[in-house]
Amino acid sequence: MSDDNTNNSEERVYVKLISAEGHEFFLDKTIAMISGTIKTMLEGSFREAQDNIIRFPDIAGYILERVVKYLHYKEKYSNAATRIPEFIIEPEYALELLIAAKYLDC
C-alpha cells in the first residue's frame, strides 16, 4: 500500500478538504483520519493519497465546516477525564449534517 505521506517524525502533515463552493479547510491529518471515509481515501493508492487534497463536490461549506469542528471536538475529548461539553448542532443544519456524517463515516 503506497502510503508515502505517513510520517513517524515530529513533522505534522496537513490535508486539505475542499467543499462544494470551493472552501478549503486545512486540518491535521491525524484529526482528519477520524473519519472513516477520509481515512480510507488517504491510505489508499488513489489520487487523494498522493497530494493530500480531498474534494467534496456534494458537501456544502457550512456543513463541512461543522464536520471539521466535530472532528476536532472528538479528538480533543476522546480519552478525556474532564467533563465533556456538549457539541452544539444547529437544528437547521441537522439533517444535512446527518447525511454528511453517514457519507463520511464519522
Add this chain to the structure above:
Amino acid sequence: MADTRRRFNIKPFRAHVPMDKTVAQQTWGALANAIDEIYNRNASQLSFEELYRNAYNLVLHKYGTLLYEGVTQKLHEHLTATAKRLEEVPDSKLLEEISITWAEHQITMIMVRDILMYMDRTYILKERRRPVYELGLHLFRLDVWEHPNVKERASDLLMMAVANERDGRLTDDRTILKQIVAMLLELGQADSSNVYEIDFETPFLGQTQDFYRVESLSFLSRNTATDYVIKAIRWLEEEKDRANALALPLTTESPLQAMIETELIDRHARTLVDMEMSGFAALLKDDTKLTEMRDMYDLFVRVPSSVDFLREALAERIKADGKALISDQEKGASDPPAFVKGVLTMRERYDKIVDVSFRGEKKTRKRMRESFEDFLNVDARAASCLSVYVDELLRVGLRGATEDQITQELNRVIVIFRYLSDKDVFESFYKQHLAKRLLGGRSVSDDAERAMVSQLKAECGYQFTSKLEGMFNDMRISRDLQDSYKSFKRNQESQQSGETSGNIKAVDIEVDVLTNGYWPSQNVPACTLPPQVQDAIDRYTKYYLEKHTGRKLSWQTSAGAAELKATFGNGSENHHRHELIVSTYQMCILLLFNDFDSLTLGQIRTKTHIPDSELRRHLISLCTPKHRILRKGSRGRGISSDDDIFTFNAEYTSKLKRVRIPLVKESSVSKGGDAASGPASAAASAAVSAVNGSVPLPVEEDRRHLVEAAIVRIMKARKSLGHNDLIAEVTRQLSVRFNPPPQFVKKRIESLIEREYLERTLDDHRVYNYVA
C-alpha cells in the same frame, strides 16, 4: 437547545432527485471503468472521492443491486482472463505465477472494497449479501483456482515440491508454498468452501503417511533400532520445522504429528523392542546402554500406548533374571544369602534403569515392583532365603559395622521384605533364628537386633513383632535373674561353709528363662540329666519358684551347652586335659563314660532317655575323625544298630585346650554322609537346613486359624455378606501377613459353616449370615 422559540427554517434540502435509469447506468459505467483502471494498476490517476461518491449515490437511489451485480460481473470477467493467462504458463513457473497473481488480486480487491465501502455498510448488510472483499475471494476461487487446468497442475506441483524436500533436495519453493497455503486458507475461510482441506491438506497428509510408512519400513530393515530411533527423532523435527516454515495451521499440524508418530513409532514398536542386538529387550541386558534406552523411551513417549511395549520388555527381563536366580538357588549352586544378595543387586540395577532410561516414570516403577513381587512370590522360598540372609548378617556380617552401615544394610533387607507376600513364613523362620542367636549368644550386636525389629515393626505393625520383643525381654530378665541367683548362691554357700554339702560337687549353671508363648516351642520331654547337673537344676528351680509362685518351669534339654573338663591319657602318662564345649545331650552321654568304659547304643538310650534321632546325631558328632572322643564299634559312617558299642577314647588329642565339638548336619545322619563338614556353628545346621519353597507346617496351621478368625470377625460386624465380598475383605485384612488363595478361604468358610459359626441364607446361597 438554546433558543426554543426561534423559528427556524430548514434550508431547502437539495431536492431528492430520483435518479433515473440512464443516469444510473452512466454512473455505473464510470465505476466499471475505474475498476478496469484499478486492475491495470492505474489507480493513482483516479479520484477516490468521485468513485466513492458514485457508489454512494447509486446505493442511495436504490440502485444497490445494479451496482452489486455489475461489480460481480466485472470481477468475473477479469478473473476469467487471469485464469486463461495462467493456463498458458508452463508448469515450472505455475506456482510462482499463481502466487504473484494472488498478491495482486488481494491489492486490487482492497482498493475496490474501499471505493464500495458505503455499499458494504448499508446495502450488503440489508440484503445480506457477500461483502465485497469476500466476494472477490469467492470469485477468485471459482474462476481461477477451480479452473481445471490450474487446479490439477497446481496441486500436483505442490505435492511434488513437498516430496522433493523430503527426499533431501533443497528447493527454495518454501516461500511460494507458504504463500499458496495461505491463499488456500483465506479462500476457504471466505466462503467456507474448505478449499484448503480438500485441495491441500488431505493429499498432503496422505502423501506424508505413505512416505513415512515406506521409509520407516525400509530404514528399519537396514539399520539397528538405535539408529532408527535417532533417525525417527530427526524426521519428526524436520516435519515440525517444515510445518512452521509453511505456516501450516494447527488443525493440520496436530493430525500431521499424530500420524507421523503412528507411522514411525506405533507401527514399529514391537519390532524395535524385539530386534536382536539393538532392540530394547536386548539393550536391557547391557548395563552401558542406559542412554540409548532413554532415547528410545523419549521417542516412544510421544505415543503413550507404545510405552507399554517397553514396560513389557522390562517386566519380561526381570522375570527372566529372577527365574535364573531362583533356579540357581534350587540347584544349590548358590546358597540363600547369595540368592538374597543377587536379588538386591538386581533391584538396584533395575532401579537405576527406571530412573535413567524411563525418567523415573511412575507406571514403570509400579510395573517393576509387580514383576519383582511376581517372581519372588512364586513360592515361599524367598521368605526363607531372606531370613537366612538376615541371620547371617546379624550373626557375622555386621560385625564391627557402624550404625549407618547397619541401617543401610537393614534397609535393603526391608526393601525385599516388602516384596514378599508370605511375610508370616519369614516371621516364623526369623523367630527360630533369633531364638538360636539369643540363646547361643551369637548375635553380633544388640543394637543391630533391635534396629531390625523396629524396622519390622514399622513395616508390619506391633502385632508382628510383639513376640520378638518378648524374646528380648526374656533375655534381659534372665540375665537379671542370673545375677541375683549368683549372689543368692554366694550367700548360701557362705552360710553353709562349715557344713559338708554332700559329696556332690556343685555345678555352675546359667539359666535363661523363656516365656513359653514367645519362643518357638520345642516340646521335647527332658532327658535324664547327670546327678550333679540335676542337683543344680533343682536348686535353681526352688529359688525361682520362691520368687514367682504359681509358675511352672520345664527344662529344654534339647538346647543348651556345657563345658566339660576331660582328662585323657592312659594311666599317668600323657595326661592332658581339655575343656570340651558340647551340647547338653552330648554332656549326658559323655558323663555316662565316667562310670563305664563302653556302652551300646541301647544302653545309652535307656540311661539318658534322649530321643533316638537326636541321640544318633549327637553320638556321631562325638565320633568324627576330627573329634574322636568316643570310638565307634561298627565301621563306616553310620550307626549300625542298637548293639553298636561306643568306647571312650583315651588317646584323643587336640591342639587346642578348649575344643568345641560341633554337631553334624541332620541329613548326614541318615545317609552317613559328610560327617566332618558340619558348619562351624551349630546353630545354622539345625532345623532350617533345607531351604525349600514350601510353607512350614506350623505356619500353615497358623494361617488357617488366622483366616477363620478374620472371617468370623468380619461376619460379626457385617452380619450378612456375599461370597465374593467376604473373600475380598478377608484377603485385604490379611494381606499384611500373607496372601490367602480364594480356594483356601472357601474351605475355611465351609468348615466354619459346619461348626455353625456361619450359615448360608436360604434364598441366595452365595450370601452368608453370621450365627450369633
